[in-house]
Amino acid sequence: MSAPPQASGATGLGQRARRPLGRWWRRQSPARQDRLATLAPLASVLLFLAAIISAFWYLRNEEIEREAEAVKRDAEIAQQQIRLRLIEDQEQLVRLAREFATRELDPAEFSQQAGGLASDRPEIARLVWLGTDQRPRARFEPAGERDDGAPRAGATPPGTERSPDLRTEAEWAFIAARDLRQPMYSRPFKDRHGTLVFQVHVPMLARGHFVGALVADYGIDVLMRHFVPSEVTRRHAVAVLDEHQAVLASTVTPMPGKAQQRASIVHEVPLAPASNGLLLRATGYRTSVGLIGNALFWLVVALSVLTVWMLLGTWRHMRRRGQIQDALVQETNFRRAMENSMLTGMRAIDREGRVTYVNPAFCAMTGFTEAELIGRLPPYPYWPHDRVDENHRLLQQQLQGRSPAGGIEVKVARRNGSLFDARMYVSPLVDARGHQTGWMTSMTNITEAKRIRDQLSASHERFTTVLEGLEAAVSVLSVQQGELLFANRSYRLWFGADARGHGLLASGSAQGQAAPEPEDVDGFGGLPAQELAGLGTDPREVYAPALDKWFDVRSRYLQWTDGRLAQMLIATDVTARRRAEEQAALQAEKAQVSSRLITMGEMASSVAHELNQPLTAINNYCNGMVSRVKAGSIDNDGLIAALQKTAKQAERAGQIIHRIRAFVKKSEPQRVPAHAKDIVEDAVELASIEMRRRNVQIHHYVAQRLPVLKCDPILVEQVLLNLLKNAAEAIDNAKMPAARRHIELRVVPRHTPEEGGVIEFSVTDMGPGLPEEVIGRLYEAFFSTKAEGLGIGLSLCRSIIESHRGRIKAQNLYNGPNVSGCRFAFTLPVETTARLEETPLAPSPDGTAPDAGSSSAEKTSP
Template identity: 30%
Template structure:
């Protein structure tokens, strides 16, 4: 009897366990049945989706083909328009027509014939023949050629309806020829519809679709198709305009090979069976894994919290409405507020600087709309005590465990010290550039003094001559006028030299203005030409005729050119006198870049020196500071250009400068 209670206690849990098993099996059976239902529904939905996707692809491909053919026809019409315009301008229209017609027919195989008709619709020239493509009258009793020419006289290309010649459907385009507003003739081009489809329908398109051109009555005019493929009822027509006249471009999709449905059903059955077995196995350790996961989550949260608290980068999270939902200690230290003061706040924020309020609000709205730049943006924020600081902000979407965005997470870096250092470095660089200009001007002082002495001596001479004439009384007003005009020219020359020196050496902020590089080169040569003559060096300028202006600081570019030219002159001090030539070339590389080449005939630069040539404090001269070429490269890079050196095949060096025509 003592064992009875124990047996009773051991037997109590069994009914609950059985009930749980039955309930679990019932759920499992229901889940399997639901999965089968969902499988059937999935097959049906996938089939419908496949049909819809195929139709969408068909429509997109048809629109692409129609646009491609239309662009091609319009491109040909534009060539004919240009030919019609050139025929009225050239002195030999016959040769021009033959040359251009041969080129157009060679590059457009769909064109059968190109005719030049005069104002009376008579053929002047034709390729390959002069005969009109069709004669007589149509069903309405009118001559189709004359009717089309009359329509073309309205000023734009006119297309004809399709017609048959030797079992080939073709149509025509008429382009008027006007000379000073008067109709002088017409250009007529004949298209072959089969050739047009063959030329414009790519192979991959024909492998997928049957392409047909139908007239307004539904009759077949031309087609291109894959013969061994069966078409389906999936078709899409689009109006074929130009040429119009009710013609339709109809594209029909081929039936896809294979039985995708059976393969999909088999795959889904395998997946379903695997899912059932996996679910039975997964339940076994579900509870234990959940406990382990909760423990791991607590550990992960503690680790993340410690990591965020140790960061020097400010972290701030906002929800989709822009309210602050999280801040880390680094951000709180930046702005001076506590977490309780910021959590839940909506814009405007108390740490926004009032003077930057409008821009800050715009950036806030851009972030909410998903327009935040990936490279981050700079903004000025305000500490609680009123002090300002510059911050670099990187915004990223805040995604939850379900993969849905719940807000935005920002990483904020205080860059006030860095910006101050950059500004200081920029100021030092500008001072160094001014110093370099003064050094350059000092080195050329004697030459400039000699250059300035010439106009001053001429002024003195003309002035003495005028005084002598006045004292002698033997003079005429014309003689004095001529002498005074020459005196004024020399005075202007001296003033130009002084003003040029003043503009070059004065300290000013870099100023981008539209400038002609040829004028910059001429001014630079004017500075250094005297020094070049003193050393027996001849300066040759090679400048192209047409050149665009670009935005640049002409004084800074003059500094670069003077430095490069002075280096080239000094490099040729041991070169034979007949070879002492410094060439400055200006050319346009393409629509985006201009190029300047400074070519000397010196001994050249050794490869080991060339690698360190633009390094600060490196110089090949005993008295050099090693900053000239480094400053030159910095100036060119400020203008978004490049400066490098290459060996001259004829001996010497070539310093190459490229500058963008449009500054970014």
């Protein structure tokens, strides 16, 4: 009898599924098959235990869900009962409110109808008829309650008006019912008896107007006692909660002084239709035992653990049997991994020097295959032909165990004949019984490393050669230890081999005779090296008295090769330059004096003419007095007057000679406090002689209350005189008309962002101006626009002004496209707090305000 078609198809499918599984099983090793055969029962027991636990967990969760559904259902039943009762009461109250509003009732009739309503409704604790002013017009209370005249909830005492912050819950409900024209429930509160109640306010409307409210008090505890079904209270605890989760009433009375156990199943619903924040909560507790208390569960767990323990014992026994096989497999895998991953060439030889093992890296280095090397005796094919004897000696040294621990550097020949440098390390091969069977050699290609090392050595040699050949002293000092780390030949020649010279150059004084402390070298001692590396200081010049030399010192911080913070100094001998600068300063001083002599030489004829006038007057006065004395026509008063005039003219000639002598006197430059007004007056007095000779007028203006200058007044006077003389020559040589033969000298204070507070001296003429190509070369030495000029005047002026930390500039003045004159101006820095006078200063004629409240003083000289 043949099998049904479906059965035969299922059998064929099962066979096809078992074939791949069988092939996979046969591919596994015996040790793995034993391990899997042991783990399969263990997995089955664990799966069985997991299934039992899952079944218990599922049944327990299903029971919890049933209990939760029961709690929810009971809560909704209690909610429905209370809701229906409240809706019925609300409808009756609305009917009564409508009846009371349409016809006038006296308190007796109100009590009769209210009593009829409350007779079968125990939940209503009191009925009150409130007027529009919230005063009770009539009230009804069940029998047994006494009206003691205390104010009722919802009523406002006569003659008082509550603020919104002091209104009660009943008053808020009354206001809401009045405004919304619909029944409103108040939030729970305690009445005069201390009972928790809430009210319903039903508005009374007469022809659309609010005429009062009918108020009913509900006792929360009465609602719970009468309208929660008894079958619900037998199964679960039901409680009423306010909006703050405080229990107002409950079907279960808690034990006093004992914390109530937290319910595991809770369901809350609102106390409809009140909508006043009250919640109805039903709670339940699980009665079923858990997994811990189930004896059947623990029996299954114990049997499963026993089975697992037996299977683990069997697996441990089988593992011990496979340890030897695993050790062999691990050894094989280790050797294979080492051969395939190492870049270091490995070679093993026996006690006779026969090659017994080489790894792929060794074959790749030499170019020979493993078959060509295994079993070979010396000489090996990778030995260079010219080094066979040396390699034999090294091999004998290896076989005798006398190879150095640091390795041996050898030359190795590749199959193609090329050579490379290698370092070989030798270690003994010991078998399991502790007997040495040979030697293991590791070989590393160091060709590139040796090339880099040779390059670094050559670079270091070149660097040392350059530093030793420098004419500057180079030294490196450790900041922390004060140790001299490096010094070149020039440093050793000048300062020796200790750190005192470095300390002298770093501190700039010759007092440090011992090795400086880290703090003496620089204030950066102790800071992290990474923060200071690369940080340099400004170059400075230091004088070494012992050597009588000046050094230009430049320093910077660097991180030394061992990580320490170090300071490097480069000191260049600048003694010759300092001597040249001193000589140049002397020459400049001589040039200043020479310039003044040249200026006075050019003004010699004018000075002679100026002196000729007082001398001629003296001669005339003397001749006149002699004639009148001889003639006897002069009295004492006339003689005294003539002698006074003669003395005045002699004093005038003496002043002229004294001023010229002071101007051309050779003296050292001296920076002294000076007043701009005195400098200008002296310069104008000297220049007036030249001005009169050339028929040029000079106007000078000096602002009042100017700060005191710290300068050499003779040098500044020389600059002013040079500028005034050049302006007069430009006007006279250009044959300018009388209307343009004027020079203006102005001295005013200025303040610029670049220079700060300065005093500006400006000389403005009305001459032909300067060509544009000449302005850029005015201050070049020996450049002059005059045929007989030497070209040192303006160059010297610029040097004088810049030595006083000032600036000088020249510019043409324009009247439209035409040049109307030239203006030279220079500035001298001042201390703005120093003032000469306390008189106010007037604004300058060009629109500049020299100082607040200042005045001007202007003079004109021919």
